[in-house]
Amino acid sequence: MVVMVVMAGLPGTGKSAVAGGVGAALGIPVVSVDPIESAILSAGIDADQPTGLAAYLVAETIAESVIAGGGGVVIDAVNAVEPAREQWLKLAARCGIAIRFVEVVCSDVGVHRVRLEARGRQLAHIAEPTWHAVEQSLDEWEAWTGETGSLPRITVDSVNPLPVLVEQVIAFVRS
Known part of the structure; x- marks a missing residue:
């Protein structure tokens, strides 16, 4: 079965670790949005441009290429808003493959904060989010509604x- 596994979750919850483990277990690549955005910024694109959106679109193109070659893929991204989640749903429909959404949470706020503050992903041009930024992003997190909610x-x-x-x-x- 060719499948697209789409991760979602706040920064620091462990979604990249889970994505990597799932990709390894299934023998499929992980396409991660943050390193793509870092590469876009490394190319000299100004940070005031919509580099996050561009990274999602590049990830979609890479994923589509992998799927066209007959493989499955894991998408590693925050996917905090419904349009982002719908992007992957539309790709799966276009390619005629199964899609599975995986939301990663960390129910222990202390553990979540320690993980976030301890990580160092070495991504040029992308600063690690602060705990305050993660708390603020909770306000922007959209409920699973519409097509992805069902x-x-x-x-x-x-x-x-x-x-x-x-x-x-x-x-x-x-x-």
Whole structure:
């Protein structure tokens, strides 16, 4: 089964770690939006331009190419708003493949904050978000409504060990 697994979650919840584990377990690539945005900025595009949107569009193009070659893909992105989630839904429909949404949360605020403040992804031109920025982004997080709200989705809590999370997601993807 060719599938697109679409991650969603606030920065620092562990979604990239889960995405990497799922990609490795399924033998499919992970397309991550943040390194793409970093590359766009490294090319000299001004940060006041819509580089985040551009990164999502580049990720979509890469994912479509992988799918056209017969493979599945994991999309690693915040996907905080309905239009972003719909982008992946439309791609899956266009390519005629299954799609599974995976929302990663961290129910322990202290653990979430420590993870966020300890990470260092070494992405040129992209500063790690502060805890204050993550708290503010909660206000911008859109509920799962519309077409994506009616699709099956799994929510995993990253206070659990990574192997457990990956197993949960793999079981969901294969169901």
